[in-house]
Amino acid sequence: MKAFAALLDRLAYTPSRNDKLKLMADYFASAPDPDRGYALAALTDGLFFRVPFRRIFAEMLETRVDPVLFRLSRDYVGDTAETISLLWPARKDDAPPPRLADVVEAVQAADKSEIPVLLAGWLDRLDATGRWALLKLLTGALRVGVSARLAKTALAQWSGKPLAEIEEVWHGLAPPYAALFAWLAGDAPPPDTAGKAVFRPLMLSHAIEDRELTGITPADFVAEWKWDGIRVQASHHGGEKRLFSRTGDDISGAFPDVVEALPEGVVLDGELLVMRGGEVAPFNDLQQRLNRKTVSASMLKSHPGHIRLYDLLFEGDEDLRGLPFEDRRARLEAWHAEHIPQHTDVSDIIDFTSISELESLWAGARETGIEGLMLKRRDSPYIAGRPKGHWYKWKRAPQMIDAVLMYAQRGSGKRSSYYSDYTFGAWRATKTGEPELVPVGKSYFGFTDEELKQLDSFVRSHTVDSFGPVRQVEPKLVFEVAFDSVHRSARHKSGVAMRFPRIHRIRWDKPAEEADRLETLTGLIVD
Structure with a gap:
C-alpha cells in the first residue's frame, strides 16, 4: 500500500x-x-x-x-x-x-x-x-490526471509491447491481470481472446483543418453523415452478446433491444441512437437510456434503441480490419442484406465530386440536426487509435450564447482550492415582467490557469450566499459559452439542456443585463 x-x-x-x-x-x-x-x-x-x-x-x-x-x-x-x-x-x-x-x-x-x-x-x-x-x-475517485489509455500506454512503455496489442487483449481480462503481466514481462504468450465477445480498439478520426480539406481528392474519399449519438461496438461471439461504448465499457444492460438482435459471429462498428418512425431523436432522448444497468419495458417502447452501422470488423472468424474501407463496406452491406437484424440500418455513403459540393452539404447539416460529416479514405484499413490521413471529422461550427455566472463550486485534485466548476444562466421574464436568471448549463473547462485564478478571485469577492461547497455569485460576470446543440429537458428549471457546453471566452467587458435570453436557446432547438 x-x-x-x-x-x-x-x-x-x-x-x-x-x-x-x-x-x-x-x-x-x-x-x-x-x-x-x-x-x-x-x-x-x-x-x-x-x-x-x-x-x-x-x-x-x-x-x-x-x-x-x-x-x-x-x-x-x-x-x-x-x-x-x-x-x-x-x-x-x-x-x-x-x-x-x-x-x-x-x-x-x-x-x-x-x-x-x-x-x-x-x-x-x-x-x-x-x-x-x-x-x-x-x-473509486482517484482524480490524479491519469486516463485508462495513459495507464495502458505506461504498460507499453515499460514492456516494449505495442499499445495496439495491449488494447487488443485488454477487455478479455480481469483484475489483477496476472496473464497480462506475465506476457508483458516476457514470461508467457499473449492472453488468448479469440472467439470471445470482447471489445476491439476503435479507429478514430481527426478534426479536419482547412489546409487538409483543400487537399482532399474526391476520388480517394467517401463521406458519411456524422450522427448525434454515441459511438459503439456490437459483438456476438461464442454465444455472448455485448454492446460496448467507445472506451470499452459494457453498456449491454441498458440496450437489450439492440443486443438481442445481433446474429452470431460478428463485430460491428456504428452509432447508437434513439429512433422513432425512421427519424433520429435528439441526443437528450438517448441520454435517458445511458448509464442504466437495466431498462423498463416502457422505456424500451418510448425510447427504442438503434445502431446506424458504419463498419464490419469481424465476420465469423475472419478479421476484416486489414481490408480497405471500400471492401469492408461492401461486406457490411451484403451481411446486413442477408441478416436484416432489427434495430439496425447502414449509414448512407455520400459520393461527392468537388470540395464545394462537400461544403454545401456541411453548411446544411445544422438545419437537419446532424453533427457534420465524416470523410474516409476508400483504401483505409481499420487501424486502432487515431492514425493520421485516414479518417476526418468535419463537425458543424459550435453555437454560442452569452450566459451569466450564477454558481461556483470547488474543483477536485489540483483544483480543490479553487472555485472552478461554474453554473451559468440565461434571462427570462417572470410573471411580473421582471427578468430572472435560470440555469442553462455547467462547465469546468475552457479557460487557462491564469484565468482560473481570476475567476476564483471574482467568486470569492462576489459571493452572495453559500450552500456547503457551492457559492451563489452576484450576477455580474458573462461567459461566452460554446455548445454543440440544445434540447428540451423536463429535468431542468429552464426546460433546456445544452450538449457539451464549454467556456469559450470570459466577457469581463460585457454587462450582465446584455447576456442572452432563454428564448435564444429555445429558438435553437431542432425537434
Whole structure:
C-alpha cells in the first residue's frame, strides 16, 4: 500500500504527461503481483466495490472527529478523502501498513458489517498519504490526471509491447491481470481472446483543418453523415452478446433491444441512437437510456434503441480490419442484406465530386440536426487509435450564447482550492415582467490557469450566499459559452439542456443585463 500511495501522491502533483508515464512504468516494473494488477485496475476504473463507503466514513468519524470541524475542514480542503486523511487521529501502531492486494481482496470478501472494523484498522496503520490513497482507492475517485489509455500506454512503455496489442487483449481480462503481466514481462504468450465477445480498439478520426480539406481528392474519399449519438461496438461471439461504448465499457444492460438482435459471429462498428418512425431523436432522448444497468419495458417502447452501422470488423472468424474501407463496406452491406437484424440500418455513403459540393452539404447539416460529416479514405484499413490521413471529422461550427455566472463550486485534485466548476444562466421574464436568471448549463473547462485564478478571485469577492461547497455569485460576470446543440429537458428549471457546453471566452467587458435570453436557446432547438 505504501508504494501505491506514493505513486498516487506523485501522479497528483505531476502535470507532465511524460513524467506520469515514467512514474507508472517504474511502478509496474518494480511492484509485485498481484499489487500492480490491482493498481492498474484502480487507475483504469477496473475496480468497483459495492459498499456505501461515504456513509461508513461518516459513521466512523462521528466518534473520532467533531462533526462541525469536519464540515468546516471539508469545505476548506475541497476533497473528502484528503480531509479524512488529515483529521484521522494518529495512533502509534507497530503493525506494518497493509498490502494493496490485501486491502482489495479483504473488501471483496468481507460482509458489509465487517468493513468499518477493517477500515479503522488500516487507517490506524497508515500515515496521512497512505490514508488518502486508501480512501481514494475505495471510493473509486482517484482524480490524479491519469486516463485508462495513459495507464495502458505506461504498460507499453515499460514492456516494449505495442499499445495496439495491449488494447487488443485488454477487455478479455480481469483484475489483477496476472496473464497480462506475465506476457508483458516476457514470461508467457499473449492472453488468448479469440472467439470471445470482447471489445476491439476503435479507429478514430481527426478534426479536419482547412489546409487538409483543400487537399482532399474526391476520388480517394467517401463521406458519411456524422450522427448525434454515441459511438459503439456490437459483438456476438461464442454465444455472448455485448454492446460496448467507445472506451470499452459494457453498456449491454441498458440496450437489450439492440443486443438481442445481433446474429452470431460478428463485430460491428456504428452509432447508437434513439429512433422513432425512421427519424433520429435528439441526443437528450438517448441520454435517458445511458448509464442504466437495466431498462423498463416502457422505456424500451418510448425510447427504442438503434445502431446506424458504419463498419464490419469481424465476420465469423475472419478479421476484416486489414481490408480497405471500400471492401469492408461492401461486406457490411451484403451481411446486413442477408441478416436484416432489427434495430439496425447502414449509414448512407455520400459520393461527392468537388470540395464545394462537400461544403454545401456541411453548411446544411445544422438545419437537419446532424453533427457534420465524416470523410474516409476508400483504401483505409481499420487501424486502432487515431492514425493520421485516414479518417476526418468535419463537425458543424459550435453555437454560442452569452450566459451569466450564477454558481461556483470547488474543483477536485489540483483544483480543490479553487472555485472552478461554474453554473451559468440565461434571462427570462417572470410573471411580473421582471427578468430572472435560470440555469442553462455547467462547465469546468475552457479557460487557462491564469484565468482560473481570476475567476476564483471574482467568486470569492462576489459571493452572495453559500450552500456547503457551492457559492451563489452576484450576477455580474458573462461567459461566452460554446455548445454543440440544445434540447428540451423536463429535468431542468429552464426546460433546456445544452450538449457539451464549454467556456469559450470570459466577457469581463460585457454587462450582465446584455447576456442572452432563454428564448435564444429555445429558438435553437431542432425537434
